[in-house]
Amino acid sequence: MRFALDAEQRLFGDTLHELLTGAGTPALTRRWAAGDHDRTLWSALGEAGVFTLTVPERHGGTGPLPVELVVAAHELGRHAAPGPVVETLAAGALIDGSGDAGPAAEWLPRIAGGQAVVSLASPGQVRRALDADAADLVLLADGESLSSAAPAGPAVRSLDPARRLFPVRAAERLTAGPAVSRAAATAYDLAALACAAQLLGLGRALLDATVEYARTRRQFGRPIGEFQAVKHHLANALTGLEFARPLAYGAALSFGSPDFPRDVSAAKAAASDAAYAAARIALQTHGAIGYTDEYDPSLWIRKIRALRSAWGTPAEHRARVLDALRHG
Template sequence: MRFALSSEHVDFGASLRKLLDAGRTPAAVRAWADGDAAPGLGLIRQLAGAGALGLAVREAHGGVEAEPIDLVVAFQEIGRAAAPGPLVETAAAIPALLQALPDTDLADRWLPGLADGASLGTLGFAATGRDTVALDADVAEVVLVLDGDRLCTGRRGDAVRSIDPARRLFQVHVDEVMVEGVAEASAAAFDAGALAAAAQLLGAGRALLHAATEYAKQRKQFGKQIGEFQAVKQRLADVLIGLDLAEPLLLRAALTTGESTRARDVSAAYVTCGEAAYAAARAALQVHGAIGYTAEYDLSLWLTKVTALRAAWGTADLHRGRIAQALRQQAQRGTA
C-alpha cells in the first residue's frame, strides 16, 4: 500500500493553506480566546465555503461525502494554522456519530447546517465521577452529550480553564435524551474525532518546525546564525524525522476500512502524531529561547494548542491500551 498523497490532495491542502493564511488566523485565534468569536466565525465560514466542513457528511445531508483521507488533509492545514473553534466536532465527530445511527432524523435535522457553516456543533463524552466538558459550547448551536449508551442534547454550564486559551471549554449537562443504544455510533464518533485531532497535531507540529527553522536562520549568537550550530541542526532534524515517521501512520488510519483495525490504527496515529508534535513544540521553544515563553509572540498559539490537543481525545495510556487490546484480539484470532 502506498502511503502518499495524490496531486489532488496536495492541491486541496494548498488551497486551504492559502485561505487560512489570507484570513489572518493568529488574530482570529487571539480574538476567539478573548471571547470575540466574529473573526473566527468568518474564517470558519470560509472553510465551509471551501467544502472543508462537509467532507465527512453524505451528499444526502448537504455534504461532499469525501474519503477520510480528504478530512486528514484538511485538518493538517487547520492544525498548521492553529484555527479556532470546535472544528473536529463539527466536521468529523458529529457527522460520524449521526450517520452511524439507524434513524436518519437527527442527521437530516443537524448535518446540513454543520456542513455549510450555518451552525457549529460540539460534543461531550460523559465519564463517571467527572464533569462532562465540551469545546466552545457557548457558540455551538448543536451541543450533544454521549452519556453511556445514550445520545443527549446538552445544556451549557460553567467555563472550565484550559491550558490553551483558544480552546474554550465548558461544563455541559444532559438536557434531553434523543436516542438510546448508540454504543457503535459513539465508537465511530470517537475514532473520527481522534483521527481529525491527530491530523491537526501533525499540522501544528510542522508549523512549529517551520517557525523554529526560520528563527534559527535569523537569530545570531557569537557572530553566527544559530542554525549553523550542530546541536540546533540535530535537534531540528530529529523533529523532522519524528513528524515524517508519524505521517504514514496517520494516512494508514485514514485508509483503514475494517472495523476490527480502525481503533488500533486511529490510536497509533493519535499517539504518534501527538508525540511528534510535542517534540516539535519543545524544540521550537528551546530554539526561540525566552521570547518563545511570551504570550504575545505567535509561537505560543501553537505551543498551547499542541499541549492541550494531545490529550483532548484521550490520553496516551488510553490509546496504547486500545492498541494492545486490538493486537491481543488479532493474536487470538490467529491461533483459533
Template sequence: MRFTLTDEQTGFARSLDDLLYKADTAAVNRAWANGDHEPGLKLWSRLADLGVTSLATEATPVEVCIAFEALGRHAVPGPWIESAAYLPMALPDEDFSEKRATVAVPYALGADVADAVYALKDGSLHTATVGDPVTSIDRSRHLFDVVVGEPVETTTLDAAFELAALATSAQLLGAGERVLADTVAYAKQRKQFGREIGSYQAIKHQLADVRIALDFARPLVFGAAVDPTPRSVSAAKIQSSDAAHLASRVGLQVHGAIGYTDEYDLSLWLLRIRALQSAWGTTAFHRDRLLTELLDAR
C-alpha cells in the same frame, strides 16, 4: 504500498492553506481567546464554503485528515473536531454543514458559539445545555461544563470516535509541522556569538530529530485514514502526539525565553499541542488500546 495524494486532494490542501494564510489566523486566534468571535466565525463560514464541514459524510477520512492538518498548521480556533468529525458520524441524519455544534467529553469545547450542544455519558449521546466555563491551558479553547439532558438515538458511536481521534492526530501533525517550520526560520536568522544559531550542530541535530518524528507520524496518520481501525488510529494518535510534543519542546528551547511570551506567535501552537495531546483519548489510553489490539491479534 506507495501512498500519495491525488491531484484533486493536493489542490484541496493548497486551497485551504491559501485561504488560511491570507486570513492571518494568529490574529483570529488571539481575538477568539479574548472573546471576540467575529473573525473566527467569518473564517468558519469560508471554510464551510470550501466543504470542510461536509467532509465526514461526503468525502473520505483522507480528505478529513487533509483539512484538519491545515487547521492544525494554522491553529484555527473553534469546535472543529466535534462539529465536523464526531457529530456528523454519530448523527448521520442531522445536517451539520451549516451549523456549529459541540459535544462534552467531559467538557464542551466552543459551546459559546455552538448552535447545538451534546454530551457523552455512559457511552451514550445526550442533549445538553451549557453550564459554567472551565479554564483551559489554551485560552482559545473555551471549555464549558454542561447539564446533561435526554439521550439521543444514534448509530454506533465507535466510528465517530475513531474519526474524531484521527482528526486530532492530523491537527497535531499540522501543528508540529508549523512549529518546526517557524523554528527553522528563527534559527536561520537569530545570531549568537556572531553566527546563526542554526549553524550549530546541537541545534541541527534537535531539529533533525523533530523532522524524523513528524515524518514517521505522517504515514501513520494517512495510513489510518485509508483504514481507520482502532489499532491504526491509536498508532497515529500516539506518534502524532509524541512528534508534536517534541516539536514544541525543541521549538521552545531554540527560541529561548521569547517562546514563553504571550505576544509571540509560537505560544499559540505550543498551547494548542498541549491541549490536543489529551483530546479524544490520552496517549496512555491509546497505548493501552494499541497493546490490547496487538495482543488480541496474536
C-alpha cells in the same frame, strides 16, 4: 498501491492553506479567546467543503472521506485555527450513525454547509464540550443515549487560550439505541484521527518557524542554526513528524476495517509525541521570546500541549493498540 495524496487531495490541502493564511489565524485566535466568535472563517471552511467530510451525500455531504479529513485537519493544525472544527466533524459522524430517526435531517445539512457550529461531550471520553457557548448545538453521547446539552457552568480555562471548555448537562433526548454507542465509537476514532492530523500540522508549522528563526537569529557572530546542538534538535523534530504522518494516512485508509481503532490509536500516540517534541524544541530554540504570551508561536506550543491529551492520552492510545493486537 499508491501511498501518496492524489492531485485533487493536494489541491484541497493547498486551498485550505491559502484560505487560512489569508484569515490571519493568530489574531483570530486571540479574538476567539476573548469571546469574539465571528463566523467568517467558519463559513469559508464550509464553502471549501471541510464540514462535508463526515456527512453522507443524502444529507448534503461528501463523506465519509477520512483521507481528506486528515488533509483538512493537518492544515487546520498548521494554522492553529480556533473553534470546534474537529467536534463538529465528529458530530457529523455521530448524528449520521445514530440513524435517520434522530436529528440527522435537521442538523446534517447545516453541518455540511458550514451553517452549524456543533460541540459535544461524552462521559469517560470527552469530559467537557469545547466552545459550547459558541455552538448552535451541543451533543451529549452517553452509552446508548444521544441528547442535546447545555453548559452546566462557566468555561474552564485551558493552557490554550482558544480552547474554552464547558461542563455540560443533558437537555433533551434526541434518540437512543445501540446505534448511538456504535456511532459514538466511530465518531471518537474519527475525531482522534483528525486531532492526530492537527498535531502533525501544528508540529510542522512550529518546525518551519523554528528553522527560519535559527537561520536568522545570530549569537556569537553567527546564525544559531550553525550550531550542532540546535541542528540536532531540529533534525530530531523532523524525524518524529516524518514517521508519524504515514501512520495518520494509513489509519485513514483503514476506515471501515476492524483495524481502524488500532491504527487511529497508533497515529494519535505517535503524532502526540512528535508534535510535543517539536513544541519543546521550538520553545528551547526560540529561547525567552518563545516563552511569551504575545509571540505567536506560543499559540502553537500551547495548542499542542492541549491536544496531546485531547481525544485520548498517548498512554491510553498505546494501551488500545496492545489490546487490539491481543484480540486481532
